[in-house]
Amino acid sequence: MQRSDHLSVREFSVADAKAGPYGITPGPDGALWLTLVHSGEIARLAVDGELSRYPVGSAESRPTIITSGPDGALWLTRSADHHIGRITTDGSLTAFAPPEPGAGPYGICAGPDGALWFTEMNTDRIGRITTDGRITHFPLPTQGAFPSMITSGPDEALWFTLNQANAIGRLDLDGKVTLHRLPTAGAAPVGITCGADEAVWFVEIAAGQIGRLGVDGTIREFPLPDRSAKPHAITTAPSGECWFTEWGANRIGCITPAGVITEFDLPTPSSEPHGIAVGPDGAVWTALETGAVARLAP
Structure with missing residues (x-):
């Protein structure tokens, strides 16, 4: 593990702490899009700091994770009022x-x-929704698993974390589900991303570890120096390393395919980093639940 200060960190205020920036993704329009989990809104943040906000439901709807869709729109989950949302880059909403x-x-x-x-x-269950709103479901073979984050893997399948089943799931397009149990008991995986090395990478929020699961089923775990750091979300950079948030330690971490970890402190204490993404400008952006977005760049 290395600790480093060789990044410039700039914070952009997007809301007060009551709004709660949570998920973040690059949009098709060259901006960052993020969920405001406590205010029922989506925010659009240009790389120069220009900000727009759009309501996507009631203040209690809890927009949570957001991603760019294949149709040029942003798609999001509303975990409290149980909807899937679609918002265009001009702010038009469908639920x-x-x-x-x-x-x-x-x-x-x-x-x-x-x-x-x-x-x-x-x-x-895992759900599938077409861009015109047709929904189908695929049941999982375990109860109380608490499926959390999901990514498209390197093998034309969907990979997802099962937070309470202590496993990573794989679902192929024919509906076949495979579960990979984690070696560390009670690891509670949350974030997951498709790596650049024929594997998926994930975080273990309760164990303070980063995990790698190859398409051949091989699992490796990399402990963080601070096992109480509560890693939450993870994303892959074009250069091959993965970046992750340490929600409990107010840091951003980076791990190479070889397992070398570097950590970066955030300037605002207790800023609660959640979602993380590589922006259209090549920098790493993370949503801070206390009301800002941080940009990390050399």
Whole structure:
């Protein structure tokens, strides 16, 4: 592990702490888009700091994870009022309700088949929604698993974390589910990303570790120096390393494919970093639940 100060960190205020910036993704328009989990809004942040905000439901709807879709729009989960949202870059909103009430959608990603795929925390299912709003479901073979974040993997399949089942799941496009149990008990995986090395990388929020799962099923775990750091979200940079948030330690971390970890302190104490993404400018951007977005660049 290395500690480094060789990054410039700039913070952009996007809301007060009551709004709660949470998820973040680069949009098709060259801006960052993020969820404001406590105010029922989506924010658009240009790389020069210009800000726009759009309501996407009631203040209690909890917009959570957001991703760019294959149709030039942004797609998001609303975990409290149980909808999937679609917002265009000019702020036009559509919402779709899964057929079963109380599903608790959380993670969402664009799939390899031109659809969006999402997790349902409360029903132990993975959902698929087409860009015109048609929803289908795939049940998981375990109960109380709490499926969390999801990513399109390196093998034309969907990979997702099962926070309470202590496992990583794989779902192919034919609906076959494979579970990979984690070596560390009670690791509670959350964030997951498709790596640049024929693997998916994930974070273990309760164990303070970063994990790598190859498409061959091989699992490696890399402990953080501070096992109480509570890593939350993770993303892959074009250069191959993965960047992750340490929600409990007020830091951003970077791990190379070889497992070398570097950490960077955030300037504002207790800023609660959650979502993380590589922006259209090549910098790393992270949503701070206390009301800002941080940009990290050399």
